[in-house]
Amino acid sequence: MKLVIGAGLIGTRVARRLAAQGDDVVVATRSGTPVTADELQSASRGASRRGVQSGSRSRAGTIRSVSADAADAEALTSAAQGATTIVLASNPAQYHRWRELWPPVFDATLAAATRSGADLVLMGNLYAYGEGARMPMAEHDPLLTTEEKGLVRKAGWERILEAHRRGDLRAVEVRASDYFGPGSGATAQLGERFFGPLLAGKRPRGVGDPRMPHSWAYLDDIADTVVAASGYVGEWGRAWHVPSAEPLSRVEIASRVAALTGRDVGVTSWSPAALRLLAIFSPFLRAAVDSSYQFSAPFVVDARETEVELGVSATPWDVALPPTLAALRSGSDGARR
Template sequence: MTVHLIAGAGYIGEALARALVARGDTVLLATRSGTNVPGTTPITLDASDPDALATAAAGAATIFLATGPRQYHRWPQLWPPMHRAAIEAAHRSSARLVLMGNLYGYGEDSAMPMSETTPLHPTEPKGQVRAEGWTLALAAQARGEIEVVEVRASDYFGPGAGRNSQLGSTFFGPVLAGKTARVFGSPTEPHSWCYRADIVATLIAAADYRGAWGRVWHVPAAKPLSRAEITERVNRLTGEEGRVKALSPVFLRLLGFFVPFIRAANDSSYQFNRPFLVDSSETERLLGVHATPWAESLAAVIESYRAPAERAGA
């Protein structure tokens, strides 16, 4: 059996673990709390500890770095130790390293759509630290120490996505109740959204890839839609009359003076105030991964909200 070490059991890490177990692989799941996902071997460790991570990775074919700091505003301090630990663990264990990344490193001035070959030009601290992590990993591969790829996704959504997702519970909850969802940024700008199942499929396909490593893969996204358009589609599917409205930018700027998380979010508000589009043609062509159609993904999300209510009323 192929052995994989996954660092992180959050929204993506847990689903990745379940998918790998389902295909018969052996999964070591490393978290601070020793999270136990059925079929995996839980390991308690800090992903920023290179010694612990290297020990856990012994015998693994792949290390998936699928975790991240919860303190959004502290990314510049908390990401570098995790990047260095993952690189060191991959070097010591000879496991290939798959980084779960995002699009922040491309920066505000990138041409749309962003492709796998778009240069990194971060324009705010969160993008800077992600770009630095990738640069560090590439340097290690250039020295012959590791093999690494980064899978980059736009904003995620899917069943179970919580408050931290721009298409999570604070969006779908009100819309499915026929109320108004208050959103960060413009609700009318087109945006690429990545479905959780497609993120997991891309991570697995990237780990299985037998071509050259030291490259980037973009998670395929279905047709770019604004949150207003998504609301309209949900209304048609449910018969509800949900609405979407932007949170006041002035209010968010004022709140940012007192709440570090909001201040950090404001730094990347450009992603929601103009078109934010992804090109994943290389991933689709070389890995054979394709985006789940909106009709299928929205139906699954709607069902995930309805099912608990139906069980409660049974």
Template sequence: MSVLVLGAGPVGSNVTRAFLARGDEVTVATRSGTTVDGAATAHLDAADAPALSRAASDHATIVVCTNPPYHRWRSDWPPIVDAVIQAARATGADVVMVGNLYSYGHASMPMTERSPEDPAESKGEVRRELWGSLRLATERGDIRAVEVRASDYFGPDATGDAHLGTRFFEPILAGKRSWAVGNPSLDHSWAYLPDLAATVVAASTYAGAWGRVWHVPAASDLSRTAICRQVNARYGVHGSVSAIPSWVLGGVGAFSPMLREVAASSYQFRSPFVSDAAQTERELGVRATGWDEALDATVGYYRGLSNR
């Protein structure tokens, strides 16, 4: 199969490697022309429908892994999805959208593939609208699309702003304090990046009806406090994790559009935020990587970074 992957961040690069490992031909498309070993590279603005249609020609599947900055979701996401729909309609390519759990809002826990969408803030509204456009285009018979939804991801490559990424692991492994958004003692689902990629691959070849949502199986539903304790015990360190005071996050958000959006979605860390993927596991045959294996690989990655 030939696959066009939009985006080469932590999600896009892991998805690309998963398709390559299966023997597929993959082209990675980004504005900057970021390369992933083994894949072809394309310079592309994903919101440019004619350019995207040209890039998607001769590809069986378009996987949308791009993700604009939080504060630009309302302006940047709709043109991208419109262009993806146009390109899929023009080329006959299937669409796999990588999404998240924001559209569920304050849903009953655990969130399942059939939970009602009732967003708690604007980013959740955007995600609901994006999937709504793809679902309706599928129901009309214009395209075939699915959305693969993951809770917050972790693992090798999960640097930057990931809640269980660099800001969490590096201070703890150095015996220092990690500062967390929300209450770190609450249960939260964590999706291991290779499991997210495996779910995308499985969804792309699903033989049943499309126009549906899949959930990435969570490797853990542990709180960040519990994970910190495990890291300390397992790797002989003495780190800690504490909550960022809400007044600090709100105050900084007054000057930073990005942090203002982080504060808006912090409800996900003020009560348990847990997903269920039983239906996806049953129908796609995917399973989460064992927690100890995933944690060892993740910690090994961050220790490798600190030794460079």
């Protein structure tokens, strides 16, 4: 049995892929968010197309939902009984409160994995490398961040890595750049607020320099990397990077959207002064501005180890963009929480 903590964009995809390859999955969320059978069948077909489904499995697994707060060690430990792997795919929605909200989640998940004997796969990001990191960023690069959100992620991973090195459990972290894809919603840098205006013939506005090359992680590729990492038979106690298609600036992405839609409207950005003014009234925006360095200079990922060792490759832009735009056109792009 596999326990997936979180039923958002990544947690649901991971759960469906695990079940499609024959695993029985428990999805733990505060409200017991269900995953329906038609979603599972769709995931099975998608996993087969990407080569994720195991040919040795004769049946699809099951998905069962339970209510458990990600910060509640006792509830997670109960949900993890009999689990061979725990995937932490939850993420505190209140961006500006990570310093207080993340540590209890790390503590509870570590306790559940240690008590149950399950392996632990963390879904992470690239914040801990920090401003001025070597480009492209590789899995074994030092974590040099001085920004608060990056320090929170770094501290959580280092605590779990210490437990791994003591032999308390086996753990890995899967790190992805900014995500995009069907369902990516309004908070993603490459989500509704970027693609929506382009489809309406209007210029989207973002942070940083829209001409800077950036690695973007397609949601399906993130889920595939998590599933592959959970079954890795080599050395744990390390990080994996989610493969991304070639780095593109937001200007270049807008140009590709224009080629698909016939609407070439370009991209603009918020001025630093305007952002500082808006941040005065919005703690969430203030936290986003703190990590805006990722869009003011090249921000590029090296995922060659994932490609070679895990066998996961990035979805090309010409394959990823059409369904992303189609979801927005159909009104089905609301991100699940």
